[in-house]
Amino acid sequence: MLDDSFHVYDTTLRDGAQQEGLNLSVADKLAIARQLDELGVGFIEGGWPGAIPKDTELFRRAAAELDLCHAQLAAFGATRRPGVTAADDPLVAALRESGAPVVTLVAKSHDRHVALALRTTLEENLAMIADTITHLRENGQRVFLDAEHFFDGYRSNPAYALEVVRTAAQAGADVTALCDTNGGMLPGQLAEVVAAVADATQARLGIHCHDDTACGVANTLVAVDAGVTHVQGTANGYGERAGNANLFSVVAGLQLKKGCQVLPAGGLAEMSRIAHAISEVTNVAPDTHQPYVGTSAFAHKAGLHASAVKVDPMLYQHIDPALVGNDMRMLVSDMAGRASVELKGRELGYDLSGDTAVIAKVTDRVKHAEARGYTFEAADASFELLLRDELGQHREYFAVESWRVIVERQPDGRMTSEATVRLTAKGERLVAVGEGNGPVNALDKALRAALEQLYPELAALELTDYKVRIVAGSHGTGAVTRVLVESGDGTGDTWSTVGVDENIIAASWHALEEAVTYCLLRSGREPG
Numbered sequence: 392m393l394d395d396s397f398h399v400y401d402t403t404l405r406d407g408a409q410q411e412g413l414n415l416s417v418a419d420k421l422a423i424a425r426q427l428d429e430l431g432v433g434f435i436e437g438g439w440p441g442a443i444p445k446d447t448e449l450f451r452r453a454a455a456e457l458d459l460c461h462a463q464l465a466a467f468g469a470t471r472r473p474g475v476t477a478a479d480d481p482l483v484a485a486l487r488e489s490g491a492p493v494v495t496l497v498a499k500s501h502d503r504h505v506a507l508a509l510r511t512t513l514e515e516n517l518a519m520i521a522d523t524i525t526h527l528r529e530n531g532q533r534v535f536l537d538a539e540h541f542f543d544g545y546r547s548n549p550a551y552a553l554e555v556v557r558t559a560a561q562a563g564a565d566v567t568a569l570c571d572t573n574g575g576m577l578p579g580q581l582a583e584v585v586a587a588v589a590d591a592t593q594a595r596l597g598i599h600c601h602d603d604t605a606c607g608v609a610n611t612l613v614a615v616d617a618g619v620t621h622v623q624g625t626a627n628g629y630g631e632r633a634g635n636a637n638l639f640s641v642v643a644g645l646q647l648k649k650g651c652q653v654l655p656a657g658g659l660a661e662m663s664r665i666a667h668a669i670s671e672v673t674n675v676a677p678d679t680h681q682p683y684v685g686t687s688a689f690a691h692k693a694g695l696h697a698s699a700v701k702v703d704p705m706l707y708q709h710i711d712p713a714l715v716g717n718d719m720r721m722l723v724s725d726m727a728g729r730a731s732v733e734l735k736g737r738e739l740g741y742d743l744s745g746d747t748a749v750i751a752k753v754t755d756r757v758k759h760a761e762a763r764g765y766t767f768e769a770a771d772a773s774f775e776l777l778l779r780d781e782l783g784q785h786r787e788y789f790a791v792e793s794w795r796v797i798v799e800r801q802p803d804g805r806m807t808s809e810a811t812v813r814l815t816a817k818g819e820r821l822v823a824v825g826e827g828n829g830p831v832n833a834l835d836k837a838l839r840a841a842l843e844q845l846y847p848e849l850a851a852l853e854l855t856d857y858k859v860r861i862v863a864g865s866h867g868t869g870a871v872t873r874v875l876v877e878s879g880d881g882t883g884d885t886w887s888t889v890g891v892d893e894n895i896i897a898a899s900w901h902a903l904e905e906a907v908t909y910c911l912l913r914s915g916r917e918p919g
Contacts, residue, residue: 393433398566398597398621399653400434400535401427401638403669404449405467407629408438413673417448421457422672426665427626428462431658432638435462436495441485442468450489461655465535466491470498470523473511477526487530494527495535496520496564500555501544513551517558524562534564535621537599541569542576545584553591560594566621567594571610574603574633578613585617597621600636602628607636612644615651622653626669627681639666643683647710663716688712689719691734732757739775741782752781763891764862764871770889772909773902779912788911788918789816789842791904796830796896808833816845817918831857831899838903851880852910854903859895876902880910 404420407413415423424435437453438446453464466489471480486494498520499505505516524534536559538544538552545552559567569585576584581600589596598614598621600607611622622645624638639662645651646659666684670677679687689712712719732753736743743750756777757767767774779785792813799807810825810833821844825836835854843849856877861870872895879885886909890901911918 393652393655396620397651397653398434399432399638399642400436400465400568400597400621400623401432401462401626402436402467402599402623402635403427403625403629403638405436405438405446406631406635407625407627409631410629410634410675411631413629413675415673417445417452419672420449421452423626423669424453424457424459424462424464426668426672428459429658429661430642430665431461431655433462434465434493435459436465436467437491439467440489440491441482447485447489450491454490461658463492465493465495467495467497470496470516470519471526473509473515473519477523480523483523483526487527487532491532493533493535495537495568496523496527497537497539498555498559499540499544500538500552500570501540502548502551504540504544517554520555520558521562524559524564528563535566535568535597536564537568537570539570540572542571542581542584543573545588553588556588556592556594556596560592565595566597568597568599568621568623569614569619570599571601572599574601574607576600576610577604577606578609581610582613582617585614585619589618595620597623599623601630602633602636605633607634608640608644611636611641612649615645615649627666627673627675627678629673629675637681639684640682643715647714659714660716683710683715684717686717689717691719735774736778739771739778741778749781753778756781760891764873765889765891766873766875767889769875770887772886773888773905776888776905776909776912786908786912786918788846788908788916789814792820794834794837794900796833798830810834810837812837812841814838814841816842819845821845830896831903834896834900835903838907842907846911846916848880848914848916849907849910852907853879853881854906855879855885857899862891872898874898874902876906878906878910880914886910886913 403423408415427435437449440447440450450466466486468482468486471477471483477483499509499516502513505511505513509516527534538555541552556567569588571581585596596619598611598619600610611624615622622641624636624641626638628634628637642653643659645653663684667677679685682688689708691707732750733743792815794810794812796808796810801807808827808830810830813822821841823837823841825833825840827833827836839849839852854876858875860873862873871891871893874890875887877885877887888902888905888909890898892898892901
């Protein structure tokens with residue numbers, strides 16, 4: 392931690408894990424915790440030991456396996472049950488024995504929840520809060536309190552909601568986090584309540600927002616303006632329903648927009664890498680349009696924008712993307728102007744400055760191709776091949792004579808595909824057959840089987856993704872089809888190529904041809 396004056400508190404492993412379709416193992420949680428520690432958060436909420444076996448196991452393993460440099464691991468749990476003492480409550484005992492230096496307790500601050508969910512009195516709820524905090528403090532643990540449904544409770548019974556905060560502070564809670572549990576608050580409303588609570592209680596306050604109105608980050612930032620010194624959120628905005636406040640956007644906003652140093656030096660520059668690393672662990676596809684860390688966060692497509700960016704990138708960017716470990720990208724499309732093509736060429740390593748004729752030809756080819764259904768936004772390899780063609784740097788590694796595919800249904804119901812490819816390369820005529828689990832897979836195998844005889848480096852080539860989109864739907868099954876193929880060679884690098892045709896197999900073939908050509912090109916191989 393930088394110091395104790397401001398807390399960045401991550402709750403990905405507990406609240407974020409409640410996202411639909413997200414299921415984290417103990418190993419996953421430990422891996423994510425290490426990434427968050429590299430970012431430099433102050434606290435990582437590990438889960439609820441005693442109530443959830445997986446979380447009990449996490450704290451047991453963390454003691455031996457988790458070596459944190461910046462963060463402290465926090466255990467999450469509830470106040471004692473009505474009618475028993477904290478010392479006698481087994482779930483409180485699990486928190487006490489978790490080994491966590493910090494415990495975050497959730498408590499009811501909405502009078503209606505006390506009556507209907509806890510089925511106890513308002514006075515007993517306050518006693519539960521005070522008794523549990525005092526007990527854990529006496530055990531040597533630091534205690535934070537999450538005041539659940541605080542903003543709804545404040546609207547229903549402000550005096551009681553305030554009393555919850557006062558009770559927690561008097562019992563020894565270091566922070567009371569005001570929770571917008573239903574995510575229904577708007578920034579102006581929330582800021583007024585936070586300021587009023589700070590003035591009435593003099594307690595140290597935190598904020599925990601959900602994103603049901605798409606205001607989770609905004610609500611967190613205005614709460615800081617109103618006096619909170621403890622912010623909670625989740626990596627990539629994971630969480631139940633619409634998710635939690637995205638902690639990455641929160642810390643970037645605080646540090647880059649408000650000048651608050653909330654992460655250790657160098658942490659922010661690792662944020663994009665860490666965001667994507669966590670996505671890999673959770674197996675949730677990264678949101679390409681996520682602010683700050685998304686791959687499209689600093690991508691420029693419009694020709695007007697590109698012309699301005701060519702003069703000064705900051706004319707259409709609110710920050711230097713390197714500050715958060717991201718990069719500016721140029722997208723080439725039918726909206727592109729000559730500046731877009733020049734900048735994209737520079738990004739790919741081709742200096743087109745001064746070559747106005749080539750820039751004009753490439754721009755026209757892109758516009759005409761996209762009018763027929765092509766897209767080069769996500770197919771950099773196809774664009775580079777087009778660019779090299781106009782620069783006179785075309786490499787023809789093979790010439791296709793013909794190809795065909797046979798799809799056959801077997802008597803047992805199995806479907807088999809067989810492809811035959813005839814081509815010439817290095818003066819030789821080659822014929823190869825490939826069998827696959829579909830026509831495209833069969834063509835891919837046949838093409839590489841033919842060429843691997845002369846270009847053995849193609850043995851490492853693999854198709855890693857395949858996407859199909861109907862470009863024009865007015866002709867039903869005769870519509871134009873666009874295929875995007877992503878390929879890799881085992882080095883960790885991937886590239887994408889595009890093909891368009893009314894026939895889906897022909898479109899796929901074109902994308903496969905370009906994928907193989909690009910693989911040979913990037914290997915440095917000469918065609919002769």
